[in-house]
Amino acid sequence: MCRLLLTMRYYATGSFLTVVGDFTGVSKTSASRIVKTVSEAIARLRPQFIQFPRDNIQIQQEFFDIARFPKLIGAIDCTHVAIKSPGGDIAENYRDRKSNFSFNVQTVVDAKLKIMDIVARWPGAVHDQTIFNNSHIKQRLINKEFGDCVIVGDKGYENTAYLLTPVQNPITPAEHLYNEAQIRSRNVVERTYGVLKNRFPVLSKKIILHVSRVQSVIVAYAVLHNIAIDMRDDLLFQDNIPPDVDDNEQIATPLNMQDTNVRNRLINNYFVSLLR
Structure with a gap:
């Protein structure tokens, strides 16, 4: 104890x-x-507390209640967790674009700010898209393990058939409505980071541990965060905790036209109908 x-x-x-x-x-x-x-x-409690539920119907409904975004089961983003310099030849791998040493941590969360997937092994210099490309969650989405569902991310990700990003230069009313719904739905992952860093201040400061010990600490934070949600911790319902927003995100290179058409069909078929 x-x-x-x-x-x-x-x-x-x-x-x-x-x-x-x-x-x-x-x-x-x-x-x-x-x-x-x-x-x-x-x-080591990660498999018990950090996982996608077998039935995602409730998650879809909870996201739909936020901004009427259909078939949505998660919001993805990365956040940088500052560490002390690892030293040696590998140190520069951990220097992020703000010149701090850090881990770049990826999570996928649900509408209640619960972490359903976490990747906490990449140095701060690695781009968000690279982390996603090498993650198990991407392959699960490609294989449609969750059915005909999608997740949402910011402009740091490539727009695909399973990960939908904002329209860069919206013109039509339907595109503006799509962007509004996408951003409001995506806000849950930014709020999650805000809650995490408020509950565990060391995430906002610097983890003064050897680099080999940092990964387990970050995953432990995520496990405890989910336990707090299960226990209905009051911190989750406080409105004065600001979201953790990356104000210097890098824009990903767009994919092929077919992936863009998936988003266009959603805008032209579904969001246009909401305007009628």
Whole structure:
């Protein structure tokens, strides 16, 4: 229990390990080892707490209630989690476009801010689209494991038949309506990052651990976040927590015309009908 409480204090305060160790009467080295052990134990709960539900009908309805976006089962985005410099030859791999050392973490969330998929192994210099291209969730979407459903993402992703992005230069009323619904639906993932970084301040500061230990800590945060949702934690319902918005996102290169047509058909067939 003391080890768990020490780790929770580190998560909640983002203090230096020396400070956290002093709180429970252990050395910095012991505190580091305890945080590693407990984080790995919590992260191993990932299959139980971070997963897509077998029946996604309820998720689709919850997203539809937000902005009337059809067949939507998730919102995807990445956020940078700052770390100390790893040092050595690999350090520059972790330097992101804002010149900070970080991990670039990808999540897919539902309408209730619950994390259904997380990828927390890529250095900060890696583009969001590259992470998605190499993720298991992409293959599951391609294979239609979730049926004829889609997820939404920002302009940092390529528009495809299963991942829909905003129209860059909307002209028609239907395109404007589509963009509004897409952005409102996508906002849940930005709110999720806002809640995560409010609950675990170390995510907004810097994780002062060896780079090899950071991944399990990030996954542990996601597990605890989902447990908090299951327990209906009050933090989720506070309106004063700002979303974590990437103000310097990179635009992905568009894919072929067929992928664009999937989005166009949705706009011309469905969103046009909402205007009548």
